Amino acid sequence: MEPIGLAVVGAGYWGPNLVRTAQATPALRLKWLCDLDEERARAVLGGYTTVRATTSYQDVLADPEVGAVAIATPAATHFDLVRAALEAGKHVLVEKPLTPSVAESAKLVRLAEQNGLVLMCDHTYCYTPAVRKIRELVRGGEIGDVQFVDSVRINLGLVQPDVDVLWDLAPHDLSILDFVLPAGVAVEAVAARGSDPIDAGRLCVAHLSVQLSTGVMAHVHVNWLSPTKIRTTVIGGSRRTIVWDDLNPMQRVAVYDRGVDLTPAGGLGQAERHQALISYRVGDILVPALPEREALREVMTELAAAITAGRPATTDGRAGLRVVALLEAASRSVETGGALVPVQNVLEESQ
Template sequence: MSDSRRLGVAVVGAGYWGPNLIRNFRIAEDWDLVAVCDLDVDRAQRVLGERSGVDVHADLAEVLSRDDVDAIAIATPARTHQDIALAALHAGKHVLVEKPLAESVAQGSTMVDLARSQGLVLMADHTYCYTPAVLKIRELVEAGELGDILFVDSVRINLGLVQPDVDVFWDLAPHDLSILDFILPGGLRPTGVSAQGGDPLGAGKPCVGYLTMPLPGGAIAHVHVNWLSPTKIRQMVIGGSRRTLVWDDLNPQQRLSVYDRGVDLAQQSVDSSDDRAAATISYRLGDTWAPALPEREALGAMVAEYAACIRDQRASRTDGEAGLRVLSVLEAASASLADGGALVDAGLSTPELEAV
């Protein structure tokens, strides 16, 4: 593929998320938006505008038969992701999929396997992983600025729409899980998953949820998701052995704050005649600083990454395997809920998933 040629893309789905993808593909230098596919043709046409020059299709097969479509972007309900993605991969098209990757690990694995066998890019639209804040967090973690990760506490709550087909875990937690997978060394591989959910409205599904994940090495991650809070909070605290980082996504003036504060624990021998030891605790009270962040739209960076992966024939930073790890935790959370909050193995250390 010539690096100078713009790639042809079709967006499948013009509902809630589709218009955002359409807008970013239209202005991207690497892409030529050639088609939008939606069962509601009038809605798709309204999103594009009357004089857009972009074709609208109601039939996916028509889109996939076009020679000028190199890739598609799926922005439809999760229950449709597998069928659309498999059809596109069989047609030789690269695929970008809105979160979550699929309805189950089994479905997602089928998609990943087919993309690999076809030599095509399968990418999860984990949008937060392309925000300047999360990219900076990953950079700081990789550089060792925080030290060893000790804990992560994430809160994503607001007065939100109670979804008809999924609970609050499957609706909101994929954002936090994809971020954890992106910033943690080795990705998101908890040693277990425990979930507690509440349904005070009687909606028939958890509307408030708490997800606890022990991590390798003794660290722990906690995610709170909630549709019922009158206050909107988007915050993540990442505690390290050297520094602690706080990400407040609703504070554009200072999204990231790094605290050179913490607790140092040293073991001292109490009696040389036995193996008893006492802990000496010291508190570190250093400076606080705020990394400078560029202002740019995450979806613009994401569609640029999609094009680069196709041109360079490489996996993306949020590839199908990342989508599978998120799905594995979500499935384990559902199993934990069914078992009264028991700690459930997510299967992320098994050779089968590591080999995917």
């Protein structure tokens, strides 16, 4: 089949990565790079290229050879840009978050579905070999029932001008959580607290507690101010525990046969029952072999495959909407001093 014509919108921080991986994906053919600064776009493309640079989004959407648009612009611009592309009959890949609000995200999801178009969110981590292996282990029952999730994403990062640390970093962890949880397990509510110790005018440190439908709690810590970079997630199960260290190339994922077991205590008194209930299990550590694949290349391949097959992408608009609902609920919780905010209520208000 002929490659799908693609336009990339945004030549800033992430746009050049989309340009590079699109050009390396046989099922796609990059046609345009659109940016408000045409010289910056030309610099990204280099001197020897047939890809056109432009400042006109209208010209991009008017090109019949463009079948899809990849948008890498500030979150506040996503709604208008994605809506225009969908109304022009283009499939869309958009960076996280889908939009800054549930209401806007829900409108885009409905518009894409009504027009039979692919709306895909670039939840890049969901396409890494490590996270795919974690999903396989969790959904395959290898770790038993999920009992807790602890995630830490901290570093000395760039204080963003348009979003706080929740909306900048937490989408990674929340999209991973949405991706790996077993079918039928949903997020019910979120409680969050944060601080701005450097007077940046927005949260720079935040902690989220996510309540699942099984009663399990997932915890996420995000921070722009840490002098050390940590990217770890621990998913504890009734049988085994997964530890993912994204900064350890030698052991990104480890599965520990260690934990706490409950044993029958029938017929015992209260004191004896307390001791009999708890036992500790210490077993082997398994380090799965992971293939070496670039996640963003997998994103581009999935975009093309979803368009060709006429199916939703793995991280489709509804996945993006669920993440935005979590973020919006977390922001409400921060405003109310850390109160538990039902996520379903946030979604229903968008309908």
